[in-house]
Amino acid sequence: MTQTLAAATMAAYRRAAGCIAVITLTNPPVNTLSYLLRESFYETFRRANADAEVKAIVICGADGKFCGGADIKEFAGKFSGPSLVALIDDVEQSKKPVVAAIEGMALGGGLELALGCHYRIAHTKAQVGFPEVTLGLLPAAGGSQRLPRLITLTSALELITTGRRISAPEALKLGIVDKVTDKNALDMAIDFARDIIGKPLESRRLSLRTTPCPPDVESFLDEALASIRKHSRGAIAPLACLQAVRASVYSTFDEGLKKEQELFKMLLTSGQARALQYSFFAQRATKKWSMPSGATWKNTSARPLRKAAVIGLGTMGRGITVALIKAGIPVIAVEMGLKQLEAGKTVIMSMLEKEFKKKQLTKAYREMAAFTLDLAKLQEVDLVVEAVFENMSLKKQIFQQLSSLCSADAILCTNTSTLDIDEIASVTTTPHLVVGMHFFAPAHVMKLLEVIYGPRTSPTAVATAMQLAQQMEKVGVVVGNCNGFVGNRMFKLYAEQAYFLLEEGAIPEQVDQVLEDFGFPMGIFKVSDLSGLDIEWKIRQEQGLTGPKQIPGGSFRHRAGGRYSPLLDILCERGYLGQKTGQGWYLYEKPGGRVPTFNLWLHKFLEEYRELHGIQKHYVGQDEILERCLYPLINMGFHILEERIAASPEDIDIIYVFGYSWPRHWGGPMFYASMVGLPRVLDKLNYYHEIHPDIPTLEPSSLLKKLVANGSPPIGTWGAFIKEHNSKL
Ligand SMILES: CC/C=C\CC(=O)SCCNC(=O)CCNC(=O)[C@H](O)C(C)(C)COP(=O)(O)OP(=O)(O)OC[C@H]1O[C@@H](n2cnc3c(N)ncnc32)[C@H](O)[C@@H]1OP(=O)(O)O
Numbered sequence: 001m002t003q004t005l006a007a008a009t010m011a012a013y014r015r016a017a018g019c020i021a022v023i024t025l026t027n028p029p030v031n032t033l034s035y036l037l038r039e040s041f042y043e044t045f046r047r048a049n050a051d052a053e054v055k056a057i058v059i060c061g062a063d064g065k066f067c068g069g070a071d072i073k074e075f076a077g078k079f080s081g082p083s084l085v086a087l088i089d090d091v092e093q094s095k096k097p098v099v100a101a102i103e104g105m106a107l108g109g110g111l112e113l114a115l116g117c118h119y120r121i122a123h124t125k126a127q128v129g130f131p132e133v134t135l136g137l138l139p140a141a142g143g144s145q146r147l148p149r150l151i152t153l154t155s156a157l158e159l160i161t162t163g164r165r166i167s168a169p170e171a172l173k174l175g176i177v178d179k180v181t182d183k184n185a186l187d188m189a190i191d192f193a194r195d196i197i198g199k200p201l202e203s204r205r206l207s208l209r210t211t212p213c214p215p216d217v218e219s220f221l222d223e224a225l226a227s228i229r230k231h232s233r234g235a236i237a238p239l240a241c242l243q244a245v246r247a248s249v250y251s252t253f254d255e256g257l258k259k260e261q262e263l264f265k266m267l268l269t270s271g272q273a274r275a276l277q278y279s280f281f282a283q284r285a286t287k288k289w290s291m292p293s294g295a296t297w298k299n300t301s302a303r304p305l306r307k308a309a310v311i312g313l314g315t316m317g318r319g320i321t322v323a324l325i326k327a328g329i330p331v332i333a334v335e336m337g338l339k340q341l342e343a344g345k346t347v348i349m350s351m352l353e354k355e356f357k358k359k360q361l362t363k364a365y366r367e368m369a370a371f372t373l374d375l376a377k378l379q380e381v382d383l384v385v386e387a388v389f390e391n392m393s394l395k396k397q398i399f400q401q402l403s404s405l406c407s408a409d410a411i412l413c414t415n416t417s418t419l420d421i422d423e424i425a426s427v428t429t430t431p432h433l434v435v436g437m438h439f440f441a442p443a444h445v446m447k448l449l450e451v452i453y454g455p456r457t458s459p460t461a462v463a464t465a466m467q468l469a470q471q472m473e474k475v476g477v478v479v480g481n482c483n484g485f486v487g488n489r490m491f492k493l494y495a496e497q498a499y500f501l502l503e504e505g506a507i508p509e510q511v512d513q514v515l516e517d518f519g520f521p522m523g524i525f526k527v528s529d530l531s532g533l534d535i536e537w538k539i540r541q542e543q544g545l546t547g548p549k550q551i552p553g554g555s556f557r558h559r560a561g562g563r564y565s566p567l568l569d570i571l572c573e574r575g576y577l578g579q580k581t582g583q584g585w586y587l588y589e590k591p592g593g594r595v596p597t598f599n600l601w602l603h604k605f606l607e608e609y610r611e612l613h614g615i616q617k618h619y620v621g622q623d624e625i626l627e628r629c630l631y632p633l634i635n636m637g638f639h640i641l642e643e644r645i646a647a648s649p650e651d652i653d654i655i656y657v658f659g660y661s662w663p664r665h666w667g668g669p670m671f672y673a674s675m676v677g678l679p680r681v682l683d684k685l686n687y688y689h690e691i692h693p694d695i696p697t698l699e700p701s702s703l704l705k706k707l708v709a710n711g712s713p714p715i716g717t718w719g720a721f722i723k724e725h726n727s728k729l
Pocket residue numbers: 029030032068069070071072073084105107108109110131132135138139140141281284285
């Protein structure tokens with residue numbers, strides 16, 4: 001096994017144009033600088049340096065990919081083999097000119113290696129960047145010291161602290177690469193290397209330069225620190241990146257390297273780095289979907305999509321239309337009335353125009369959108385996305401029509417956030433082609449797509465929806481059919497606890513502050529005001545929890561078998577719907593206002609409400625807010641795993657990171673639970689459940705109890721316990 005790997009992983013050596021050594025980094029799929037590659041590179045580079053016939057060296061990557069950086073998997077283990085810092089130092093110190101031929105990508109350690117070379121030539125489609133910060137790290141093979149010595153401090157700081165990847169043309173403008181070509185970058189690098197043989201190299205060694213600084217560098221760095229603190233939402237890596245770059249200003253190169261190493265070691269052992277690296281692999285794992293039937297991404301093919309239709313041009317339908325067109329799929333956009341069609345068309349065309357200006361689209365977009373009231377046009381499409389109101393009878397009516405109007409093999413998708421896919425499918429003649437596609441608003445921006453299969457959905461329909469997610473550059477996650485699916489089923493408990501906390505004595509400002517300190521960009525009450533309280537109100541009505549369809553048998557504060565908070569319903573009934581009405585949980589300067597301020601009415605109302613219902617107010621501390629909001633949500637995650645609605649904790653975590661702005665440096669709810677410690681989560685749920693026996697969702701799930709009873713195994717091994725848990729044998 002090791003031998004096979006060793007054969008595939010190497011720094012391959014060959015000679016070109018007589019006197020040029022070409023070293024090809026070879027470690028599929030993205031030529032990461034793993035232990036084996038570093039060992040091989042060390043030997044190969046020495047050989048090239050020692051060979052008197054070699055006058056210049058070119059470094060490139062196999063299969064048109066320069067290098068994807070260090071092997072992230074190795075960060076979890078013990079470090080061995082030659083260090084990247086030393087290898088790059090060898091390259092920079094070489095007396096022979098070394099040229100990097102960058103095709104595909106030079107990321108992280110890959111870019112650091114390229115910066116050690118004396119020249120860099122990139123293909124126009126190549127990307128370069130330092131994504132380390134997104135993995136909870138910093139460029140620690142000299143990157144944080146060499147980049148500021150090469151380009152402006154402002155650009156170096158921005159690239160290192162954000163992890164933004166840039167195109168070769170932008171890298172050329174900034175001065176990171178020396179030449180860009182749309183021909184073969186390796187051929188160009190070889191020719192270039194031949195031309196520079198014998199020329200002095202001193203000025204090309206970045207470690208010998210000093211960092212060029214703006215006039216008032218101290219205040220520049222102070223402002224940068226304040227801005228990073230404000231935007232990093234508790235993430236430590238951006239701050240460490242800044243400290244490293246700061247060292248490049250005030251220290252020698254060697255001292256800077258030492259600081260870089262010190263900071264790297266601190267980050268590497270932090271929980272945030274573990275969480276972010278987990279998230280990197282979790283995101284990729286979602287592509288490898290499976291269904292309980294045994295169908296998987298490997299054994300199922302997607303249908304080609306030549307044309308799609310979107311039904312319903314409200315906010316969601318508009319965003320979905322734009323997302324499809326951005327993915328290169330022509331769309332027939334359908335509405336039921338002329339007025340709605342015209343309104344939808346105007347907004348969609350202006351959204352497309354904006355995307356065009358941002359260079360996200362080509363001019364052809366005008367021909368890619370057609371607008372009609374005529375459902376008969378749907379005959380031509382391979383896929384339909386229905387995006388009308390969240391109302392079961394309306395959706396069923398539409399799917400019945402689709403069933404007779406569309407071609408027999410058209411994939412029929414419903415954009416629903418809660419409704420039963422199977423009930424919708426039941427009115428069609430092709431239930432196997434019905435699949436849920438839960439988009440998140442704004443649909444042309446938000447990355448997440450929950451792909452929901454019902455009991456009759458075919459693997460082909462799922463594969464096609466997942467393929468479409470990829471085409472739209474979204475992260476698709478395949479989940480089973482249940483009320484609210486994964487994301488909203490868990491979110492419901494998060495929101496519910498927040499309302500209960502208000503009843504018990506907290507105020508929206510307090511709850512939001514704790515959640516924002518945890519790392520959410522906005523607390524739950526601000527989010528609720530922004531999206532409109534009536535969204536949840538309509539869902540509650542549809543579920544028979546409130547309104548004309550309310551299921552009899554409950555009481556004012558007890559419905560559907562547990563405690564119920566009618567606070568949101570009361571606000572909605574009074575017309576306090578959030579930002580759009582100028583008042584919700586907060587007060588706004590005017591309807592449509594954006595700045596939340598103290599809502600005196602709400603505070604008085606809460607006092608009266610507590611008094612009226614005999615609720616004993618208590619002091620709600622930060623820990624209680626965080627635990628009451630997050631642990632029931634996590635508990636529901638365990639139920640979802642038990643029921644196999646989500647295939648893995650990774651899937652749940654990715655849904656939360658990409659759909660609900662869960663702070664990525666906490667990995668996602670399930671990873672967070674593993675970091676906090678499952679016994680603690682279990683104890684706290686038991687504790688709160690004892691105090692609030694009328695909230696059944698606080699009762700710990702049997703899977704959580706089982707995991708704790710088994711010594712709280714690492715998250716990567718939970719699958720075995722779930723299988724065992726579900727086994728009917
Ligand atoms: C001393 C410290 C020095 C340096 C620090 C570093 O270099 S940290 C690493 C910095 N590099 C990155 O963060 C790059 C991460 N990778 C990517 O962004 C993308 O994978 C990439 C390279 C742009 C390719 O994208 P593409 O969409 O083509 O492929 P995909 O992402 O699905 O990846 C293919 C498989 O490769 C695995 N992989 C990619 N990069 C790494 C890596 N750096 N380490 C380990 N593994 C990596 C990825 O997980 C995929 O695996 P698979 O099993 O097929 O799911």
